Every structure is written in structure tokens, then in C-alpha cells.
Amino acid sequence: VSYRAVTDLLDRTNLLASGKVFAIVGWDEEAARTARALRARVVVADGGDAARALGYAALPLAEALADAELVLARDVDPALLREGAVVGGGVRLDGDEVREGVFEHVRPDGTSVFAVETSPL
Amino acid sequence: VSGSRIADESLWPEGERRIQWVARHSPVLNRLARERLGDGSFSGKRVAVVVHLEAKTAYLATLFAEAGAEVVVAGSNPGTTQDSVCAALVRRGIEVHGANGISYEAWEQDLVDAAAFAPELIVDDGAELTWRLLEHRPDLVDRVIGVSEETTTGVARLRALHDAGRLPFPAIAANDAWCKHLIDNRFGTGHSSVLAIMALTGEPLAGKNVCVIGYGFVGRGLAEYAEGLGARLAIVEVDPVPALEAYIGGHRVARLEDAVPDADVVVTATGGIGALPASVFPLLKDGAVLANAGHHDEEIEVDGLGEGEELRRNVHRYELDGGRRVTLLAEGRLVNIAGADGHPVEIMDLSFSVQALAQHELANGSLPAGVHPLPAELDREIARVKLATVGVELDESAGVLEAVAAEWGL
Numbered sequence: 044v045s046y047r048a049v050t051d052l053l054d055r056t057n058l059l060a061s062g063k064v065f066a067i068v069g070w071d072e073e074a075a076r077t078a079r080a081l082r083a084r085v086v087v088a089d090g091g092d093a094a095r096a097l098g099y100a101a102l103p104l105a106e107a108l109a110d111a112e113l114v115l116a117r118d119v120d121p122a123l124l125r126e127g128a129v130v131g132g133g134v135r136l137d138g139d140e141v142r143e144g145v146f147e148h149v150r151p152d153g154t155s156v157f158a159v160e161t162s163p164l
Numbered sequence: 165v166s167g168s169r170i171a172d173e174s175l176w177p178e179g180e181r182r183i184q185w186v187a188r189h190s191p192v193l194n195r196l197a198r199e200r201l202g203d204g205s206f207s208g209k210r211v212a213v214v215v216h217l218e219a220k221t222a223y224l225a226t227l228f229a230e231a232g233a234e235v236v237v238a239g240s241n242p243g244t245t246q247d248s249v250c251a252a253l254v255r256r257g258i259e260v261h262g263a264n265g266i267s268y269e270a271w272e273q274d275l276v277d278a279a280a281f282a283p284e285l286i287v288d289d290g291a292e293l294t295w296r297l298l299e300h301r302p303d304l305v306d307r308v309i310g311v312s313e314e315t316t317t318g319v320a321r322l323r324a325l326h327d328a329g330r331l332p333f334p335a336i337a338a339n340d341a342w343c344k345h346l347i348d349n350r351f352g353t354g355h356s357s358v359l360a361i362m363a364l365t366g367e368p369l370a371g372k373n374v375c376v377i378g379y380g381f382v383g384r385g386l387a388e389y390a391e392g393l394g395a396r397l398a399i400v401e402v403d404p405v406p407a408l409e410a411y412i413g414g415h416r417v418a419r420l421e422d423a424v425p426d427a428d429v430v431v432t433a434t435g436g437i438g439a440l441p442a443s444v445f446p447l448l449k450d451g452a453v454l455a456n457a458g459h460h461d462e463e464i465e466v467d468g469l470g471e472g473e474e475l476r477r478n479v480h481r482y483e484l485d486g487g488r489r490v491t492l493l494a495e496g497r498l499v500n501i502a503g504a505d506g507h508p509v510e511i512m513d514l515s516f517s518v519q520a521l522a523q524h525e526l527a528n529g530s531l532p533a534g535v536h537p538l539p540a541e542l543d544r545e546i547a548r549v550k551l552a553t554v555g556v557e558l559d560e561s562a563g564v565l566e567a568v569a570a571e572w573g574l
Contacts, residue, residue, distance in 0.1 A: 045360075056218075057508055062554070076394075077368075080389065080394070081389065142185045
């Protein structure tokens, strides 16, 4: 049921997937397919040939996260995320709750990223 | 705020957080609309905002207030009002009439009270306030500078009023702007409705038969997203042109009574009343899920389902003849707004930018009575700003068209 990681992320944040770069860290076909169905541009970090064979961009982690506004990962270094990125899938980051289930993590440079409570990948 | 009628003022912290989240994710309103509204046009103006009363609407109302307007807000549907947002608006000094789950009589009174505010400019949804103003407060009609309308249904109502000689002020059909109906009606409703259906049922759409009733922009969006998620679609449509579009697009097109028996999920998207009439309920399969993504709460004839059992909030089960059980989402109200948080923030950033620029046009223009489009250059301006905020650069290819025109000596 890893599609729920995608839908929880969007339900919790009331954000749009369509048009956005949506990074999935590690190969999870159901999550990738769901994000693509919602018209996101899916990139898979460390997804390898399995992801590539289904038409997904498979990139090294840092490259996949560089442009991603939405991210699913079990764990992630917040320093690799772009400013304002919203990440779910099991990640926990310290911060204030700015919306139910959404936590703002302020990085040392003063920029923010957001961790969302979702079903795990 | 004096004159407000809301459920509970103490709920403001959650509403305030929701509004601030919207503000963070509304770059077009923050850049374009805020700058345009802040040019003095709204100083001292009385503005009424009557749209589904949740955080995105609240942010739009806040921008009018920041621009110097006196603002009243009411909900366009009693089932979609968020009480915490109402409380936050009141705390921000804005007059609010609305509470979640109130009776239609109380909601009607809220609209009449909003009309009594004597608005000069109206942001309307379904022409709900415009209609009440004309009906209940004809003494205040002369003060109205204009109205901008959010929905397909409302634009149709305004045109009917105009045709009947009963619309004495100009209206801008915000719904008909490209940045509204091409984006909001299709992607906004499609995206948010399929997510709401999956969240409320707790099940994916993959492998399910989904019947979409109505293939306007809302129906198209629903079909696109549901198909992407693995559903098989059947489209019910009365107009042959969109029905043909659905057919060529690869969907099964069928009459209602032929589509319903197979459907695991039935979604109405017509903007009309009785789109899923009680007369077809005997055809519903056991376990069918019913949802409404159109404008009216009455698209599904809910009364014909009889007495239901509430399984959880916004999920009711009904037992039909022969022991068949069907599930109704959000009591037949708009599934994405009554059953979830409504359109994504980024979609409403565009739609409400259309509304803001339409209001600016009304406040500064001299349009005659009637229903008018948003000027195309404003539509393009909104699209251009949105694209710039996401880092998209446009190719300046006008030269190609100029060359074609020159070739013909034009």
C-alpha cells in the first residue's frame, strides 16, 4: 500500500503533485506509478534499471533531490533537499508543526524544508 | 468582529496556521495580485467574498483587507465551511458569516446578512450572493460595482439573469478565464476529488470501474486522474460533442442505466441537479461508492437512499433492496471540499489570482451591465507569472507567426 505514502503527503499538505518534480528514494513501483498518475514528473533516486525500464528518470540521490519539490524517502539528509521541499515516506525531521502532521525544519542557513507524517514507503 | 456569526472563536490557531500555509504556497497571489490590489483601487471599498469558506478563500479575503477594503466573508456551501478558518478571519478583523454543518435556513440567513453588508464588489460562487442580493435587498443593488463569478454554474445563472433583464451591474466570468477553467476545473477538481475518494474509502482506484457522469472540464479531469491511477472509465454525457471527445479519448461512453450496474465508483460532475437520480439506485451494484464533484449538493438524489448508517465522518452506508449496500461520501456534497481540504493550494493561487484581477478590472473599469470575459491579457499575465515562479522560460516564437503573416502580405 505504498500508494498511500503519496496520497497521504498530498492530503496532509493540500498541495498539488501535477507538474512538480516528485523524487522517490529507492525503487517503489507503486509509489512511482501513483505519483506519475497524479501528473508529477517522477524521478527515482537509486532506482536502477527497474525504474528506467518503466520510463522513469533514475538518478543519483543528490541529483534526484536537487529539483524535487515533493520527496518520499525512509530517511534523508535535509541538507540535500531544495528549499521548501516537502518530504514524507517515513522521514522524521525536528521542527514546529505548521499544519496538522506537517513539520517545518529550519536548516542552519535559515531555509526550511517540511516533513510530513505519511504511511511509510 | 461586530456582526460576525461563527461557530467558535477559540479555534483560530488552527485556522491561522492553515491560512499561513496557503500564503507560503501562493506565489501568484503574493506577487501579481497583491501588487495590483494594492494600487489604491480598493481603499474603502466594500467587498464580499462568498466562496467555499476554507483557508484559500480566507487568504484571498485577507488580501482585499490588506488593500484597504472592508470585507465580509460567507460560505457558498454550509457543508464546506471550516470553523477554524472562520475564527482566524474574525481574529484578523474580517466580518464572517458561516459555520460548518448549519441548516440550509441558517446558511440562507448568512447570505442575507452578507448582502446587508452592502457590498460594492462581490466575489461569488454559484451566484449565491448575487441572487440573494437581488431577491432580498433590491435597495442595495445600486451600490454594486460588479461581481466576479467562480463557477460554471454561477456563470450560467448570471447569463440567465442578464437574459431576463435582471442583472443591473457588470459581471466578469472568472470561471471562463483560461487560468481558471483549463486548470482549476480540470486538474484541481480531478486531483483533489480522486484523492478525497481514496482517502475516505481507504482504497485505491486501481482495477475499479469508475463511472463519471458529465464530461465537462471537471469530468475530464476526474477521468484523466482516475484512469492514470488504474481505473476503467465509463462516461455518461448528454452532449454529443464531449461524449465524442470521451469516446475518441479511449473511454467507454454509455447511458446512465448501462454504466451504473458495473460501476464500483460513481462520480457526478454535471453542475446540475439529479444527475444520479433515485430511479437508477436499483441498478447500483453491491458495494458501490457514490460521490459528487459537481456544484450542487443535489447532484445525487440522496433522499432516495433512505436511512443511512455513519461509518465514520463523511462516509455513510445505505442498504438498498436485495441487501445491496452502497457507500455515500460526504453526504453527497462536494467530495473534495466537504470530504477533504478542497483544491490544491497552487490551483487556487491561480483561480483566485483570476478573481483578484477581475475585481481590479471591475473596480477600475466602466463595464456595462452583463456578463463579460476576463481580458485575455490578464489571463496571460497570470500564466506568465506562474510559469516564472516555477522557473519555466517561454520561447519568444512570435517571429514565426509574423513571418507567416508577411508571406501572405498581411
